[in-house]
Amino acid sequence: MHQEPLRTAGQPLATATKALILLHGRGGSPADILSLARHVHVPEFALLAPQATQNTWYPNSFLAPPAQNEPWLSDALAAVGRAVAEAEAAGISKENIYFLGFSQGACLTLEYVARHATRYGGVVAFTGGLIGDHLDAARYAGDFAGTPIFIGTSDPDFHVPVERVRASTKLLTGLGGAVTERIYPHMGHTISQEEIDVANSLIFK
């Protein structure tokens, strides 16, 4: 599915020492999520934004059984993997690779890093949780070794139940992530300035 070109911005990959992989939401685009990067403190980063075919990473809710989101889901994870590989090929190590996603892109962000847990620079999920009708710990492997992870979400959120956010935090913590979870009452399905500020103070410092 998602063999679309990777959009880049920020510092050239060849000379950057850090990379931020940005994953857009359902119906969004690399341009949308790259515009968000202006608000986080990443002036020295190469910015890599994979694109979903027809702007959707997978067709059904992230709470559906994973098979119902195939083959899109596997292809979406592969697209993230290719962005990681591209950064690594340019000499940027995983400790200097960061992730940021919104909504469907946040779910994909968390799912990718949990399946490939290792010491990353940091992970920001604006409204999202791990993917599946239930969380199967056997799916995830590795050790985050203290990677800072921020999940911000609204209570309630029409798409992302708070219980799933809490369960995701627990699982990511179990994999060695230093997870900060913030639940904002009645924020709506959006990204708030407060979340941006938290991301800047915890992840992009």
Added chain:
Amino acid sequence: MEPRILGLHHVTAIAGNAQRNHKFYTKVLGLRFLKKTVNFDDPGTYHFYFGDETGSAGTILTFFPWEHITTGRRGIGQATEIGYSVPAGSFDFWMQRFEQHGVTYNKPSEKFGERYLTFLDPDGLKLELIESKTADSRTPWTTADVGADVATKGFHTVTLTLASIQPTAEILTDVFGYTLLEQHVNRYRYATDTVQGAAYIDLVEVPGEARSVTAGGSVHHIAFRVKDDEAELYFRNKLLEKGLQPTPQIDRDYFHSVYFREPGGVLFEIATENPGFTVDEPLAELGTHLMLPKQHERLRARLETSLPPIG
């Protein structure tokens, strides 16, 4: 000499139940099971390869079986039919076999002066057996039930359904060196003269048709064959010059791949002949072991118990 595209390399489609998929292609259709590996991007599921004895390019059909996957829909922007070359006079055998195994099929028909027999696999994937009017001397894989007089020899044609054929046709002709061979109503046959089998791509233009949904029973992508890495990078450059955006070269263990979405919406791949399927298993043992790419080898103990048994 400039590198050439050597017809099709493989076709990758999506299945539901793994055991049912394996049984259909090995037992009913009589293909060789070439490789039991996992989806590199989702190692909890299989990736199956079926083809001739060695897994020659142009014979390889691969599947991602996802249990409980939703069913796709044939339509615009998709490879909608996969045609296998079979010996003339084999249709009676095949129709009888399809009856025996409860396979859905149509009565034989004809296009471009060749008889063909359409049938569906258990997930609804549309396949054809085609009596090629040109010579096809490829040696088929045979089984106890499916002898050389009836066995499939590899691909003949893959059909793409498109809203407009022009942009896709330009990729085939200007980049891949195919030529328009024949046209009948809204079906256009493109051919390469570089290989004897798997040399045709049919483009069918149906502007009013609904867009396809790629899921169970549909083709995920089609791969074109090149000799080696050098040829692959040559075509990657040509695609870049044409304003397309191919991926970097990706190592798929059995071949090296570059993907791009052609303007009609179908996912195309260019795949190398090297290193082939014997890179991790001897020829006689192809398909008998669970082969894992090195990045997933650490999961072996878990996968050996969690993946459904096949056979």
